[in-house]
Amino acid sequence: MALDPEFVADCPYGPGAICIDELVEVDEEAGIVRARMTTHADLPLTRDQRAHPVRHPRHVSGGFMVHLTGILGFMHTYYVLGLRHADGWIGYGGRIYAARFAALAKIGPPLDLELRATKVRRRDTQVFGRYEFRFTQDGTLIYEGDQAAMWMKVTAG
Numbered sequence: 001m002a003l004d005p006e007f008v009a010d011c012p013y014g015p016g017a018i019c020i021d022e023l024v025e026v027d028e029e030a031g032i033v034r035a036r037m038t039t040h041a042d043l044p045l046t047r048d049q050r051a052h053p054v055r056h057p058r059h060v061s062g063g064f065m066v067h068l069t070g071i072l073g074f075m076h077t078y079y080v081l082g083l084r085h086a087d088g089w090i091g092y093g094g095r096i097y098a099a100r101f102a103a104l105a106k107i108g109p110p111l112d113l114e115l116r117a118t119k120v121r122r123r124d125t126q127v128f129g130r131y132e133f134r135f136t137q138d139g140t141l142i143y144e145g146d147q148a149a150m151w152m153k154v155t156a157g
Contacts (some may be wrong), residue, residue: 007078010085011071018071019043019064020113031117033075036110037068039137045105060105065143067097069133072115073149080117081127083151091129091151097104098146105135105142112136118146127151 008015025034041047045061057107070093074085083089105111112135119130128150135143 010078011074012085012090013071014105017044017067019060019068020071023075024112028080031076031080031120033072033079033115035072035075037106037113038110039107041107057104058107060107060111062101062143064098065105065135067068068113069093069115069131069145069147072133073129073131076115076117076129076131077127081120083127088153088155089151090154091149094148094150096145096147100144102141102144105137109138112144114152125153
């Protein structure tokens with residue numbers, strides 16, 4: 001399904017930085033979010049690559065993929081935990097325990113993105129989340145990560 005316009009409006013990043021085209025699955029009980037992203041040469045960072053067909057082929061930037069883990073984190077808090085940026089909730093990446101780029105993400109085929117929450121600790125104004133990420137393209141593993149983020153409710157005053 002296409003991204004919910006209410007999620008896009010609530011996300012602390014605009015549509016040009018979200019770049020995810022489709023929400024594929026939300027499994028609230030298992031804490032899983034699956035999404036799909038079209039790959040193209042005009043993605044952030046990718047469009048500025050000085051590509052060479054052999055030494056540095058055009059590809060989805062690894063740095064941009066780390067950014068996508070944050071977008072998936074926002075999707076998790078929005079769809080699974082029910083937290084809203086408009087209500088004062090904001091999240092920040094806290095630690096990358098492991099990150100492995102197994103292959104270059106090619107331009108053309110979509111990326112299949114998965115976040116799996118492995119730990120969620122909730123308090124009134126804070127939520128700690130630890131997540132496993134797995135990105136594939138045409139069945140090939142592109143990226144896997146183990147990362148943590150802290151979500152905080154910011155009150156005025």
